[in-house]
Amino acid sequence: MDTHRRQALKAGSAFSLLTLVAAAGWLDPREAAAAESWNKGAFETHSLDETMKALGGSTPVPSNDIVFVATPDIAENGAVVPIGITSKVPQTDSIAILIEKNPNMLAAVFDIPPGTDPSLSTRIKMGQTSSVYALVKANGRYYVTSKEIKVTLGGCGG
């Protein structure tokens, strides 16, 4: 409850700062709008529950309709781990990638408009061996699947 309030305050102050900056003419308002669409709270979470709260969703339901494609079981280099996710859940609206043991759990959120295949691949960083979650939002509900990826060389250290 309290953390929620903090986050709301933080988000609020960030917003007003941006508005001020935009008003001062430093920023193209379009760029400011782009910055605001970044969900700061969600990218600073450390557990699946926290992330879900920040994304405004309920506890996700485990689903076999989400599959990892072209994703290794063992990643030699944690700095570049290929991740491919395909969702067969009808009306998939968004796909998120979460890495349990990274400093911040959420790695990326992709909004999938109608007409775009709910399937994508990218590359992420992993600090250590961890479970990776593929979180799918479809028709207002959340679904999740996970996979453990072993990392032999971390990607977050110096």
Add this chain to the structure above:
Amino acid sequence: MADPMKIRANLVGDATEVKVLMSHEMETGQRKDADGKVIPAWFIQNVKVAHNDKVVLAAQWGPAVAKNPFLSFRFKGGAKGDKVKITWTDNHNDTRTDEATIA
């Protein structure tokens, strides 16, 4: 200004396959330099892909996306010769837009 993205957009059946390689440090803010000072975070936060001004993919990224990010996906409705426009914005509010023609 950052280096241009490498974008490929190819028609595969009835879908357009987009592959993009962006050039960005994607610094996490977790690493330290030789003097033990934290290297500040510097990463792409928003990515938008548009086909004929219709957004076909919008993404929010954290610093856990790998350096020089790669992204691949497919959308329907593209035709040969159409333009695919990709824009990213990082946490310094630096932005870059590149365009490719569907082949």
